[in-house]
Amino acid sequence: MSRITSFQQTGEQTQAVHAGENPDPVTNASSPNIVMSTTYVVDADTTFSVEGLEENDQWIYTRWGNPTVHQLEEKLAVLEEAETAIAFASGMGAITALFFHLLKAGDHAVVSDVAYAALSEMTNELIPNLHVEITKVDTSDLEAVQAALKPHTKLIYVETPCNPILRLTDIAAIATIAHGTGAKLAVDSTFATPAATKPLSLGADFVIHSLTKYLGGHGDALGGVILGKKADLTPLRKKTAIRLGGSLSPFNAWLIMRGIATFPIRMRVHQENALKVAAWLEQHPKVKRVIYPGLPSHPQHELAKRQMKNFSGILTFQVEDGQAVARRLAEKLQIIHYAVSLGHHRSLIFYLHTEDLLQTTFKFATPAQLSSWSAFAGDGIFRLSVGLEDAADLIIDLQQALED
Secondary structure, eight states, X not given: OOOOOOGGGSOHHHHHHHTTOOOOTTTOOSXXXXXXXXXXXXXXXXXXXXXXXXXXXSOOBTTTOOHHHHHHHHHHXXXXXXXXXXXXXXXXXXXXXXXXXXXOTTOEEEEESSOOHHHHHIIIIITGGGTOEEEEEOTTOHHHHHHHOOTTEEEEEEESSOTTTOOOOOHHHHHHHHHHTTXXXXXXXXXXXXXXXXXXXXXXXXEEEXXXXXXXXXXXXXXXXXXXXXXXXXXXXXXXXXHHTOOOOHHHHHHHHHHHTTHHHHHHHHHHHHHHHHHHHHTOTTEEEEEOTTSTTSTTHHHHHHHOSSOOSEEEEEESSHHHHHHHHHHHOSSSEEOSOOOSSSOEEEEEEHHHHHHHTOOOOSHHHHHHHHHHHTTEEEEEEOOSSOHHHHHHHHHHHHOO
């Protein structure tokens, strides 16, 4: 009988439960402890600077490293098939650290023209104001990505599926383009999760997740993570992450780690429910269009089948007079919460109006980019994060709320 020597050899559910965790050596507690201390007793010869330390050499100060946070990082690295991980206080904390570490004045980055709102807004103003050139591109268009590259391009940053329109990007193809010019590829895989896609295995250099979403899964803890190779992330931790100070609370790390134990099971139900709800919405007379990677009607369904083992739980749909319908849903929904965010155990819905987003968040540089947005979003979309409730109950809730 073969012996298990590494959790990399086990199944995903076993990894989610056990990776990164060991019984407490003092108490023999089976569940991981929460180490809330900000400081630790050290030897007299301990350096006062993180520069002199090896990664996780010893615990000194929780902004530098914490045993509970480290357990979460190890679990995430196993799930994502990464060499290492750095956890942050939020997904935007992770994104900010990556940009500040990789890019300096005079550098150039190619960024998805549709991405998480805070990332889009940061790359509209804050990053360019630091004399870093940003080119926004529809990353589903490989020719457009290739054409956007410059001799000083250091980073290509994509989301797939992208927030909020669920457009996909071919990670392996973009990795080939990036590495052909010496750039790094970062993939925000929050919507896909490790249950669907392993971007590092497809050639990405960095993977980013908002742990607030599916990995935490319960809507009660902010967190973020960057995963990749130790050669890339060890200097990022020392020179950027620690100095920017976006450290994850050990309590939040413990909550997220607890959520991950059921992550693979939850993702199966999220997908099962989303497929049922999406199929029902697609035949509803008041729904103009449904976008969900698991539906054959998704314009990139073949890429979704090739790149995603799980289609996740997020879908969008369009109706006539979306703002009026949004007011009705906010008032009448009984199970689904009218609220932002996604990936929680409860279902959440929110209306995203195209006119508002084009004024505040997405700055399309070409008619083709606007056309791509319009093809997926029209005048506005409802983003529905399908939770773990019974699909039949979600459908009944939507049906009664969509009635006049």
